[in-house]
Amino acid sequence: MKFITIIPCLLLVAGCNAPDQDRSGEPPTTAEAADADSLRFADADTDAAPFAAPPVFRAQVRLDRLGFSPGVIDGKEGESYVAALRGFQNARGLEESGELDPATERALQEGGEAPAMRMVVIPAGFAKGPFVPAFPKDAADQAKLPALGYRNLTEALAERFHTTPEVLVALNSPSTLVGAGRPFRVPNIPDVDVPVMGEDPRGWNGTLERLGVAPKQIAAAKIVVDKSEGVLKVYDEADKLVAQFPATMGSRHDPLPIGTWKIKGVSRNPDFHYNPELFWDVSDSKEAVVLQPGPNSPVGVVWIDLNKPHYGIHGTSEPHTIGRAESHGCVRLTNWDAARVAQMVKPGTPAIFQN
Structure with a gap:
């Protein structure tokens, strides 16, 4: 997407720990989830029958947690999933088959195996919104809104757990009630340590928590946007691939x-x-x-500005379209992936765009 002016430009405080998003300490309690301002998802005490996750779904969850995003977690063997497997295999020195072979499955379990799904209690703070049920299509009408928020709680939950509303309905049921204090089955994208990044006039700390993105990420020495592969790659100081994200980039009208x-x-x-x-x-x-x-917003939750006028890397209001649609020349990621990249880069980080 070509960019006009986005304000203000808030500089990055980069972290450099490993990018896995597991939070430290004990999981939140049900009482904590019931707190009026809580964004923490406690485990639900429920008699709901277990839901066996298929292998692709399990792999997508692990890839996401390890920094090799499949885009939306949906259990489908699409191009973004195959690209994520190839990136992960490259980073681990495995054969880049793009298939979930035994060696890749073993590598995905590094650090211990975690279930692919959780039954959680929807926290009160998360459930209260605010939401915009009648979200307008026209920009002139959108400009009248105080904020371009989620349409409903299900959409917010889908972004928090890196999936789509349709997948959440399939994991639960069309009749499942969604609201504060209710149990809900989700992909196992864990809570992160509560972000605290100093002065926060734009509410970025809360955005990270609502997207399940840890504020501390491995620092990027460079990023590479590869048109042929349809991905944004992150490299460290040793020129090692450490993270990868599916992207929509350019069109015949506005090429990358x-x-x-x-x-x-x-x-x-x-x-x-x-x-x-x-x-x-x-x-x-x-x-x-x-x-x-x-x-x-048309640019989602973040804009990463380039020294190429009117071009940048940003989020999207339609995560399911990543890798499946055109952009206005810019590099578009899911909101959760764009937020993660924002925590990896800093002013001066090289951004190589290649065919």
Whole structure:
């Protein structure tokens, strides 16, 4: 997506620990989940029958937790899943088959095997929103909203657990009630340590927690956006592949700008200055407007600015389209993957865009 102006540009405080998102300490209690402001998902005390996760679903959860994102966790053997397997295999020195062979399965269990699903209690703080049930399609109407929030709790839960509302319905049932204090089956994307990043005027700490993204991530020495593979790769100082994320990049109208660029800065929960004149598929008669921050912003929850004018790396309001649609030239990731990349890069990080 071509970019007009996003404000403000908040600089990154990078961490450098391993990127797995397991939180330390004991899991939250049911009482903690019932707290009015809690975003912590306690284990549910329920008699619900176990749900056996198929191998692909299990692998997707582990890949996500280890930093090799399959995009949305849906149990399907799509292109993003195969790319995630190849990236993980490359990073572990395995044959890059793109298949869930025995050696890859063993490597995915490093650090101990965890169940692919959890029954959780929906915390009160998470359930209270605010939500925007009648989310408008037109930018002029979106500009009237105080924030571009989720449409409903199910959509918010889907982003928190890196999946889709449709998958959540399948894991539970169409009749399952969704609300504070209710048990709910989700992919096992764990709670993270409560983010505390100093001054936080844009609410980034809460955004990370609501997306299940740890504030401390391994530091990127460079990122590579590979058009042929449809992924964004993260390398460390030893030039080792340490993370990978599926991406939507460019179109015939706005091709990916091939070349070596640099990260200028990171805007978290940014405003979006929407200028129809910069979009080939929008009438120039439309009015330019400013859209408030939120996960359903056209750039999602974060904008990573490049030294190529009007281009950047950002999130999306439609995670299921990543790798399956075109962009307006920029690199688009799911909100949870974009947030993770934002915690890895800093101003000056090289960004190599290649065919």
